[in-house]
Amino acid sequence: MPEGDTIFRSARALEHTIGGKQVTGFDTGLAKLASVNDNTPLVGRIIDKVESRGKWLLIHFSGDLILVTHMLMSGSWHLYRTGERWKMGRSRMRVVIRTADWEAVAFNVPIAEFFTARTLERNSQVPKLGPDILSDAFTVEGGVQRLAAYAQQSPEAEVGNALLNQRVLAGLGNVYKSEVAFAAKVHPFRHIDTLTPAETERIVEFAHRYMQANVNDGSDAIVTYSGNRRTTHSMSREERLWVYGRQGHECRRCGAAIMMRRQGAGARSTYWCPDCQPWIGEGAEPIGHATIVNRRKVGC
Numbered sequence: 001m002p003e004g005d006t007i008f009r010s011a012r013a014l015e016h017t018i019g020g021k022q023v024t025g026f027d028t029g030l031a032k033l034a035s036v037n038d039n040t041p042l043v044g045r046i047i048d049k050v051e052s053r054g055k056w057l058l059i060h061f062s063g064d065l066i067l068v069t070h071m072l073m074s075g076s077w078h079l080y081r082t083g084e085r086w087k088m089g090r091s092r093m094r095v096v097i098r099t100a101d102w103e104a105v106a107f108n109v110p111i112a113e114f115f116t117a118r119t120l121e122r123n124s125q126v127p128k129l130g131p132d133i134l135s136d137a138f139t140v141e142g143g144v145q146r147l148a149a150y151a152q153q154s155p156e157a158e159v160g161n162a163l164l165n166q167r168v169l170a171g172l173g174n175v176y177k178s179e180v181a182f183a184a185k186v187h188p189f190r191h192i193d194t195l196t197p198a199e200t201e202r203i204v205e206f207a208h209r210y211m212q213a214n215v216n217d218g219s220d221a222i223v224t225y226s227g228n229r230r231t232t233h234s235m236s237r238e239e240r241l242w243v244y245g246r247q248g249h250e251c252r253r254c255g256a257a258i259m260m261r262r263q264g265a266g267a268r269s270t271y272w273c274p275d276c277q278p279w280i281g282e283g284a285e286p287i288g289h290a291t292i293v294n295r296r297k298v299g300c
C-alpha cells in the first residue's frame with residue numbers, strides 16, 4: 001500500500017520530470033475525466049505543479065484545473081519516456097498525461113477527479129493547504145498562529161519538516177527551508193515545541209520576506225518548481241544563499257563549516273551552521289556532513 005512518503009516521492013518525480021511542461025496528449029479510461037477533458041481540453045495546458053497532500057496526489061494545470069488522484073491499495077503513477085514500453089497492461093491504465101518527451105501514466109487509481117481551485121477548497125476529503133505565504137491575505141501574525149497550532153498538535157515535529165509541510169504554511173520549498181531557519185537562527189532539527197514565540201515570529205517573518213523577494217526579483221520558482229530551478233540558477237543566486245548547497249563551506253556570518261543532513265520522509269537535504277543555529281532540545285545534537293562536495297548543480 002502506498003504510504004505518504006511514496007506518494008510524496010511520486011509527486012516529486014512527476015514534478016521534476018513533467019513540471020513546467022506543456023501537455024501534448026491526454027487519455028483516460030474514466031468517463032468522468034473524459035467528459036471534463038472533452039469540455040475543457042487538457043492539451044495545451046502547462047503542468048504548473050505536482051504536489052502530495054497525505055495520500056493524495058495533485059497535478060495542477062494552467063487554467064485552473066487540478067487532477068486529484070488517490071492511490072488507495074493498488075494505484076501508482078509511472079513515468080515513461082515517449083515510446084518506452086509500459087510495465088503494466090493497458091487495461092489497467094486510468095490516466096495518461098503526455099508531454100513532448102514523457103508519458104505519466106496512472107495505473108489502477110481508484111479515485112481520480114478534476115477540480116478547480118474553488119471546488120477543491122470545498123472538498124472535505126483532500127487535506128487543505130496552510131495559509132499561502134505569497135497570498136495578499138497572508139500576515140505574519142496568521143502564520144505564527146498556524147505554526148503554534150501545529151506545535152500543539154505535533155510537538156516533536158522538526159522545524160525543517162514543519163516548514164516544508166504545505167498544510168502548515170504553503171509555499172516554502174527545500175531551498176528556503178534551510179535559508180529561513182538560518183536567518184531565524186534556529187537549528188532545523190529542533191522540535192517545534194522548543195521554539196520561543198520570538199523564534200517562531202522570526203521564522204515566519206523571514207519566510208514571508210524571502211518568498212516575496214524571490215518572486216519580486218524575477219528569479220522565483222527555485223522554491224516551487226524544479227523546472228525553472230535548473231534553468232534560472234546562476235552563480236549570483238548561489239552567492240546569495242546563506243547555507244543551502246554550501247556543505248563544508250564557511251558560514252558567511254561566523255566562518256564555521258556548514259553542515260548537511262537528510263531530513264524527513266523525503267530525505268530532503270537540510271543545511272545549517274552549527275554555531276549560528278545552536279542545538280536546543282533533549283538528546284544529542286544531530287550532526288551533519290561537513291566535507292566539501294563538488295556539486296554539479298544546485299538541486300535537492
Ligand SMILES: [Zn+2]
Pocket residue numbers: 251252253254255256273274275276277
Ligand atoms: Zn555561522
